[in-house]
Amino acid sequence: MKKEELIQILMRISSGEASDEDIHLYNNWCNSFQGKSKSIDDFEQIKANMLMEIEKQTHYQTRTSQTRLLPRIGIAAASIIIILLVGSYIYLHSGKQSETPRMAIKDVAPGGNKAILTLGNGQTISLDSIHNGQLAALAGSNISKPQNGLLVYSAENNNSEAVQYNTLSTPRGGQYKLVLPDGTKVWLNAASSIKYPTTFKGTNRAVTITGEAYFEVIHNAQKPFRVTVKNQTIEDIGTEFDVNAYGDEAVIKTTLLQGSVRVMKGNSFVVLQPGQQAIVSDNSDDINIQEVNASNKAAWINGFVSLDKVGVKEFMNQLSRWYNVDIEYTGTIPNKKYGGLINRNSNLSDVLFALKASGINTRLEGNKIIVLPN
Incomplete structure (x- = not known):
């Protein structure tokens, strides 16, 4: 797939306008890393380059002229952003692919x-x-x-x-x-x-x-x-x-x-x-x-949850604080790393759906997220 075509697909995904074909092509692109023995550094560089291209084509928000500009991403984009920058990372290391249809779950509004x-x-x-x-x-x-x-x-x-x-x-x-x-x-x-x-x-x-x-x-x-x-x-x-x-x-x-x-x-x-x-x-x-990446560490003041190579437990702690929910683990905590940004205005259902699509299974019971064994 050409870079320009991929970027357009990602733009449609981020705006919530992606078709089933777009998602299929995106998943195929993720899976293409499996057999090419690409290193983590290779993937991180590709990811960084893609983000730069996407940032050029979106509106920006900034706190001061010295800080790194962050893309102004719509609320609907949150679940896909985590799939793009988290799911791909997981696909790369675990070899797993998920095209599980979205299930209706109880929702929790953001903080x-x-x-x-x-x-x-x-x-x-x-x-x-x-x-x-x-x-x-x-x-x-x-x-x-x-x-x-x-x-x-x-x-x-x-x-x-x-x-x-x-x-x-x-x-x-x-x-x-x-x-x-x-x-x-x-x-x-x-x-x-x-x-x-x-x-x-x-x-x-x-x-x-x-x-x-x-x-x-x-x-x-x-x-x-x-x-x-x-x-x-x-x-x-x-x-x-x-x-x-x-x-x-x-x-x-x-x-x-x-x-x-x-x-x-x-x-x-x-x-x-x-x-x-x-x-x-x-x-x-x-x-x-x-x-x-200091700007990523402070992304929360610009309305994003930063996933800068964090583990599942650290990420779940962030969800617990921002969505006012408790976390329970029912087995070994998945040993996976995350990267990217999530819009803090996203409903919890978007995030949990994206986690499921990325291989992390959860169940929401009342005010508690239960992290299930893989």
Whole structure:
């Protein structure tokens, strides 16, 4: 099949307009890798080249001019995107092909803008139910919700020495964006929290997080910005970075997109450069560094779930948090790796159908995904 023809098929698949013949040709293309002894690197390069071609023919969305552009893919495309970039990967290694017809299953909607704001006096505000506008005036800041999904602290002159701390928390199936009093922007992923002062006093700006958060820090060399997570500290040196520290993951991952950060634990520290990720476990002060596709690691702030060579369990943990469902395994966890992007606006049925087409069998029972033996 010519590259141009394949790209047009993928475009129709992504828009939900693919015919049975398109799907058949696509499956044949996947299977063509089986007998050619192509390496993982060969496949990854082909996949990257195809993505670049598709990106040229689609609309784009971007957060800043420096970050990698991501394709604006329709909601209907989600299941096919996972088949394209996950299914092909599985076909390549397992030799399995699935053309199982889609079965009707109970659906679960994706997460959305949901969060609870806890003030210093213990008062709680449900941000997804309260009207837009000013919420409160505290020592050093005015708090407002200018639009759904965004909480903004506006600094004001304050001579008081008292510092109040607020906490923003997202449930499973929630996300929220926060602008701190110094202008630093924070994206909070599902099942996460950030504790911060309503005004930054003293010689540094310190916040504490759980779960996952992405930071665009307003740099100030005289007042460094520090993120504390468990027993680890990340200090910005003019920076955009992502911190993933969920309790159900074995390690804490700090990924740098721009600038520089210092990651510290115990007596150890490293300084990351863009495109690097620091990996730290709970039971060690060792800090390991690996090169990664940093934009993929932070794809969730642009509305995508990134599958960057992740295993089934890590992927299922992401589904659990975003769709607010539990996960149960009924046998050995499949030893397969994933790659690509999934639109976070997709219903769960699209994702589970794509998993089935890719050889991962699941069953949805109430609020639980049961991963079945192959």
